[in-house]
Amino acid sequence: MKYDIILAGVGGQGILTIAYMLDNAALARGYRIRQAEVHGMAQRGGAVYSHLRFSDREIVSDLIPRGQADMILSVEPLEVQRYLPLLHRDGVVVSSVHPFKNIPDYPDEKAILDALLELPRALLVDAKAIATANKMPRAENMAMLGAALPFLPFELADFDPFIKAQFERKGEHAVLANQAVLAQGFRMGMAVKERLDAGMPADAAYRETHTSL
């Protein structure tokens, strides 16, 4: 069993926190892991990504070879595009629809969503709405982690110790709120995935699941 995942987003969106959660959960379940990330310059609002690999067998390189990623998990819809050449033909894209606009030439939002809908397997969620509904507007990353879980060999409770370790210093409330965002992201991911699996187009699956948010 191997999982090769590209995490994507913009510096400041907490991509490395997602990586931290997944790394530790995978290690706790006895997987071998390799997780390459970017530090330094790019973190100032630039495109940030991580190659996260876990497997029950030896992992040879830190980078996921082209065409072999099982998932692109992105906190930002435009950022998905950069990593599509790495995606396996049966791979899935799990992306938030909420844009992060810090560049002057940010493309038309509708064009970005249309481009995602062209992909055979795209699971779209509104991470911003989920985070905001839980009064944690910056926790888009946790919502996306939750949305990806239906594809991964973890349970929600696997993340409890690491959410605690990460957010404890901000108080009990931050721990609970992040857990809530993760859980709601997970429920949303499940709801969308069920519809996709039943053959519903990705945009309809998105619309039908996001009415109450």
Added chain:
Amino acid sequence: MKKQELLLGDEAVALAALHAGISGAYSYPGTPATEILEYVQSRAKEFNVTASWSANEKVAYEGAIGMSYCGKRALTSMKHVGLNVAADPFVNSGITGVDGGLVLCVADDPGMHSSQNEQDSRYLARFALIPCLEPLNQQEAYDMTREAFDLSERFKTPVMVRIVTRLAHSRAGVVTMEGRAQNALRITEDAAGYILLPSNARIQYDKLAAKQSALEEYAAKSPHNRICLDGDRKLGILCNAMAFNYVREAFPAGIPHPYVKVGCYPTPMGMIRKLVETVDEIVVVEEGYPFLEELLRGVVGVAGKAVHGKLDGRLPRTGELTPAIAARAFGIAMESAFAPTLEKLPGRPPALCPGCPHADSYRALKLAAGDFPKVPIFSDIGCYTLSFYPPYNAVDSCVDMGASIAMAIGAAHAGIHPVMCSIGDSTFGHSGMTGLLTAAYEKLPMTVFILDNGTVAMTGKQDTLLTGDALVNAVIGLGVEPEHVRVLSPLPKNLEENARIIREELAYKGLSVIIPKRDCVQAKR
């Protein structure tokens, strides 16, 4: 399964050094090496070691030499270009030799993720005639760093551990070994060896030269250098550590050709010779410069056998390796199932944070400079270099740490006025002070901006050694007239007032220093 710790490559090096019984770690921040010292700092109390940022890499390296002189083990770590700054003590430490184990971990940055070049430190190890270990994963980063300290004491030589960005900033589970106690304090009995007067230095250099055959033998027997002569002998593969991973990715069922993988230097010439004798044609794959490839080709090449690599275009000469690039060297295409589906994909370069003090400094600077003939603004390395991008378009040079002030000296000599340069507080402490001393001594007409944001922001908010009043005092101490040292508060509301002060100093036909002072907005969090 043994207990594993989840560590970055950098952290694996740091933890290994702690377990190897270092008494001190010395560094100056620089991506991708920064997290080495940060990790040592995070556990300094527990292990009872000193771990501090030095003013620059030269100071860091010399601190490590001093500790070794006293019999204790020391780690010094830096990014590749940092070793240029520390090249003087580095090369000379090979000649003095060491007492306590001295290990230099240098982190190269192929692909220039966060650097101004992608130089390959293996050349510097060879230049200094010292051994170099090159890990290919985080476990080896740990194991080799431990080994490096023993190797250093056994052969009385500094040892380089060369890592690259991908390893430094990638995490994996690492199995660690029992720690070792620190060395006792024992001042060298061979002080003459450290007094590099020509009469002593000649003796020391002879000793260094004499060590080489023993080091070569060590490398020839090292398990980090691997030779396999199985498989299809039409082709042979020569690669270094990280490249070996990508070659393996290219052949998931196993490498079908004879190969040599190098992870311990001096280069294992015997192994490479054996490989060349065995095969008809050789492909060299290296993360870094074509170091092994150049050695192999020499002046006349390999008689009757084609050598492929970076020098004949089989692989790209520049940039970072990837599995797909390595595969292509063997004619294997790693296909993409998808191309970007969006028509135009804009880049997302890093940018100054909203509210950054540097933005206000450059706005005022540009406003004032608009009143003078267009002249270059010599600048330096740090977050403020990002003001090169629109909308600021503020800086006209960024060459190496400290170059701003020294290049302005050259421009003043060339006859430009006003001459402007800008430098961050940490970069000023690193190597701007000597430039300013030179300018003050010569009383050159220049205006120097020292952007004091109270931290080393670019590399992740480490402590800056010279900020606030201490910075002002240092500037005056170097010989700048106090009435031409002006401290500003770079805020949007002060734009006009700041521009007015800058204009005054630009018009002044002498040396002035303007210090915009406001904390980095990230540091306050």
